[in-house]
Amino acid sequence: MIVKDDIKKIAELAMIEIKDDDIDKFSMQFNEILDYMKEMDTLDLSNQEAAFHITEMKNVFREDTVHNSLDNDTATLNAPEESEGFFKVPKVI
Amino acid sequence: MLYKKTLRELLDLIDKREITPKDVYSSVLNRIKQKENKINAYVCVFDEFEENKVKGMLSSLPVAVKDNMHIKGKKTTCSSKILKNYTAIFDATVVEKLKHAGASFIGKTNLDEFAMGSSTETSYFGTTHNPWDLTKIPGGSSGGSAAAVAGGEAVCAIGSDTGGSIRQPASLCGVVGLKPTYGRVSRYGLVAFASSLDQIGPITKNVEDAAILLNIIGGKDSRDSTSSNIEMDDFTKYLNSDISGLKIGVYDKVLPDCSADVQQSMENSIKIFKNLGCEVKSVDLPNAKYAVSDYYIIAPAEASSNLERYDGIKYGFRIDNYENLKDMYIKTRSRGFGEEVKRRIMLGTYVLSSGYYDAYYLKAQKLRGLIKQDFDNVFAGVDVLIAPTTPTEAFGIGEKADNPLQMYLSDIFTIPANLSAVPAISIPNGISKNSLPLGLQIMANTFREDNIFKCASAFEKEFNILDKLPLD
Numbered sequence: 001m002i003v004k005d006d007i008k009k010i011a012e013l014a015m016i017e018i019k020d021d022d023i024d025k026f027s028m029q030f031n032e033i034l035d036y037m038k039e040m041d042t043l044d045l046s047n048q049e050a051a052f053h054i055t056e057m058k059n060v061f062r063e064d065t066v067h068n069s070l071d072n073d074t075a076t077l078n079a080p081e082e083s084e085g086f087f088k089v090p091k092v093i
Numbered sequence: 094m095l096y097k098k099t100l101r102e103l104l105d106l107i108d109k110r111e112i113t114p115k116d117v118y119s120s121v122l123n124r125i126k127q128k129e130n131k132i133n134a135y136v137c138v139f140d141e142f143e144e145n146k147v148k149g150m151l152s153s154l155p156v157a158v159k160d161n162m163h164i165k166g167k168k169t170t171c172s173s174k175i176l177k178n179y180t181a182i183f184d185a186t187v188v189e190k191l192k193h194a195g196a197s198f199i200g201k202t203n204l205d206e207f208a209m210g211s212s213t214e215t216s217y218f219g220t221t222h223n224p225w226d227l228t229k230i231p232g233g234s235s236g237g238s239a240a241a242v243a244g245g246e247a248v249c250a251i252g253s254d255t256g257g258s259i260r261q262p263a264s265l266c267g268v269v270g271l272k273p274t275y276g277r278v279s280r281y282g283l284v285a286f287a288s289s290l291d292q293i294g295p296i297t298k299n300v301e302d303a304a305i306l307l308n309i310i311g312g313k314d315s316r317d318s319t320s321s322n323i324e325m326d327d328f329t330k331y332l333n334s335d336i337s338g339l340k341i342g343v344y345d346k347v348l349p350d351c352s353a354d355v356q357q358s359m360e361n362s363i364k365i366f367k368n369l370g371c372e373v374k375s376v377d378l379p380n381a382k383y384a385v386s387d388y389y390i391i392a393p394a395e396a397s398s399n400l401e402r403y404d405g406i407k408y409g410f411r412i413d414n415y416e417n418l419k420d421m422y423i424k425t426r427s428r429g430f431g432e433e434v435k436r437r438i439m440l441g442t443y444v445l446s447s448g449y450y451d452a453y454y455l456k457a458q459k460l461r462g463l464i465k466q467d468f469d470n471v472f473a474g475v476d477v478l479i480a481p482t483t484p485t486e487a488f489g490i491g492e493k494a495d496n497p498l499q500m501y502l503s504d505i506f507t508i509p510a511n512l513s514a515v516p517a518i519s520i521p522n523g524i525s526k527n528s529l530p531l532g533l534q535i536m537a538n539t540f541r542e543d544n545i546f547k548c549a550s551a552f553e554k555e556f557n558i559l560d561k562l563p564l565d
Contacts, residue, residue: 007439014397014442015419016435017427026436032498033440037386040456043463050455051462054289054514055276055539060318074182078408089406090418 002030095120096245097564100154100302103248107152114153114197117248118142121155121199124245133221134231134241136160136170138200149195151309156191157247159238160201161208162293163282164188167198171284172216173206175403175410175429185282186317187251187293187310194309202250203237206431207400208258208286210234211503214494215433222490223266224563225529229487232262238296239266245564249306250296255287256388257482257507259294260519264482264532267521267558269549270296271303274539275514276321278307279314287395288319290388290511299559300520300549304328307542323540331546337370339548342475345375346382347506352485354525359481362522362533365555366479366548376475378467383460384508385501390444390457391512396434397441403429436497461512468513472538477548480506482519482532506534516542520549521558530558 007027011018018026072085081088095103095117106112125138137160145153158164161171163181165188170176184192191198205215213221213236221236223229224244231240235252239262242250252259254272263270271294278293285291295306308329313322343363348356366373405411405425412428415421430438444453471478483503493500510517515536522533533552537544 002443006443010439010443010446013446014435014438015422015426016430016438017423018435018439026439029436029497030440030443033389033501036498037390037453040383040386040460043380043383043460045456045459045463048459048462050458051465052458054461054465054512055319055321057276057319057321062315062318070182077182078179080405080409080411087406090415090421092418 002027002034096124096248098248099298100249100305103154104150104152107154114144115142118155118197118199121246121248128224128244128246131222131227132224132240132244132246133219134202134237134244134246135200136172136203136218136237137168139167139198143197145192145195145197147193147195149193151191151195153195153197154248155199156196157199157202157238157241157250158188159204159235159250159252161204161253161284162188162251164198164201167201169201169284170218171207172204172218173430173434174217177217177410179408183282186279186314188282190310199247202235202241205234205236206434207284208234208253208255209396209433209437211257211261211500212493213237214490215431217431220490223487225267226487228489229529230265230490232265232487234258235270235296236262239263239268239270242266242268242296242298243562249298249302251293251306251310252296253283253291253293254511255290255392256511257504259296260482260507260517260532260534261504263296264519265487265530267530267562268296268298269300269303269518269520270294271307271518271545272510272516273307273311273542274321274516276319277311277516277540277542279312279317279320281314281316285399287392288399289395290392292511298562299557300546300553301329301332303518304332304546321540326543328542328546331543332550334547334551336547336551339371339477340475341366341371341373341548342376342471342478343373344378344478344480346377347480350484351481354486355481355484355531358522358531358533362479362552365552369551369555374475376471376478378464378471378509380460380463380467381509384464384512385505387457387460387464387512388508389440389501390453391461393437393441394445394454395441397438397445400434400438433497464509465513468509468515476537476544478536480534482506482534486525486527486529486531510536515539516545518545518549520553523556524558524561
């Protein structure tokens with residue numbers, strides 16, 4: 001059971017703000033989804049391997065060759081703030 | 094009336110020099126001008142015809158692209174406020190391949206924000222309406238692509254499918270939608286949602302057009318290490334196959350959960366396959382019933398990680414007023430993302446967080462292995478597996494918008510193919526009592542799209558709704 005404080009904590013981890021007015025609705029929907037997922041508890045998965053990779057590919061390598069990449073002007077084209085080809089970030093310290 | 098024709102028919106007319114690609118473009122653009130204010134299939138329409146100088150097989154015919162794939166110099170919004178001003182700085186591999194094949198582009202189609210949804214209602218740019226009935230959803234997340242093709246606003250389109258986002262809207266709009274095997278088509282330039290599940294594919298009026306487009310967009314790409322080096326085939330050569338003796342498994346355990354119309358359409362399709370000489374038998378995927386739970390752990394977990402990149406620094410929307418860097422991150426993301434995207438990021442953050450990882454994420458990965466084994470077992474005995482694409486016809490706009498779980502459950506039949514990486518197509522399977530289209534899903538073993546095309550094409554010849562599409 002997820003309570004209000006859990007939602008606030010998850011939101012903080014996700015760097016998202018949930019307005020106080022919306023928290024109740026969010027917790028209710030969250031709980032409904034997590035309740036539904038309880039159906040998985042009926043499964044015995046103790047001997048089952050986790051399928052972290054669903055394809056059979058392993059260790060895809062390529063030659064480490066030099067090639068052209070994006071230039072600074074292109075890379076920063078969509079930046080909210082840019083200066084001389086660099087991303088400008090708000091003051092950190 | 095060129096907009097009514099299939100890609101194949103248009104290519105033939107161009108070959109015979111009876112029409113020009115610009116004629117097709119103008120016809121589709123006119124249609125868009127007539128219908129778009131009601132359907133809202135596009136985020137952005139390209140008003141000027143740009144002829145492709147490459148002499149490829151597509152002869153400058155216009156393709157519509159879901160607005161989560163990059164066309165260099167055009168906007169890629171993902172139907173999100175956070176990317177509403179983003180201009181693509183490179184071509185997605187599928188777009189590059191389409192350009193090399195001579196394609197032109199007509200516009201970017203609407204989607205659920207970041208492809209997270211089953212109805213196209215979570216788009217920042219408004220809901221897309223189903224051209225069969227404007228009060229119904231077109232499905233999602235590639236609802237814009239499917240509605241555009243069904244309503245004549247596009248000759249053909251490209252979509253992406255993470256849990257059914259090509260097949261479900263194709264089914265609900267009465268067109269053909271193919272999710273190829275995971276790894277068949279490069280994901281480079283597709284904005285990531287859940288990287289182990291995302292796959293790009295065509296949405297078309299018929300099966301032949303889907304084969305033509307898969308031939309073009311498939312293949313190994315060094316920029317997507319998960320793209321497979323299994324050699325590409327010419328899938329059009331399977332289109333007119335005799336399918337007598339083809340072994341078809343029916344996933345019929347799910348039928349009691351479907352509407353009467355859907356049950357009847359499945360019975361009808363089984364009859365058709367039997368008449369074509371196929372060996373039809375009942376099969377089960379015992380763990381697929383847990384697919385929605387499995388998917389809504391894995392996909393949000395991957396999404397929460399993939400969407401960390403929207404931080405108001407490198408690209409996209411940034412809030413104007415903030416106190417410090419962290420405050421800027423939080424406010425930018427909170428104002429930039431819509432509700433469903435936030436919900437999924439938070440769900441993903443939760444299942445990955447300390448103390449819950451084993452209970453949710455690890456368990457889900459184990460279950461994914463079990464579901465994959467179910468498919469392996471089934472395909473040891475049959476060539477293709479059939480099931481409905483969706484449990485019901487298209488539902489009403491707003492009907493499930495406030496109930497995320499009910500919305501998630503509408504993808505219950507499409508999600509297993511994503512979890513297992515297998516290819517799956519949705520083709521039209523008749524019309525419901527309410528005059529809405531229904532879909533038949535055909536799945537095959539990984540990299541066996543040949544079997545899908547054989548089966549889908551034979552079925553379509555016996556039974557299709559091409560002349561009933563809402564094209565008038």
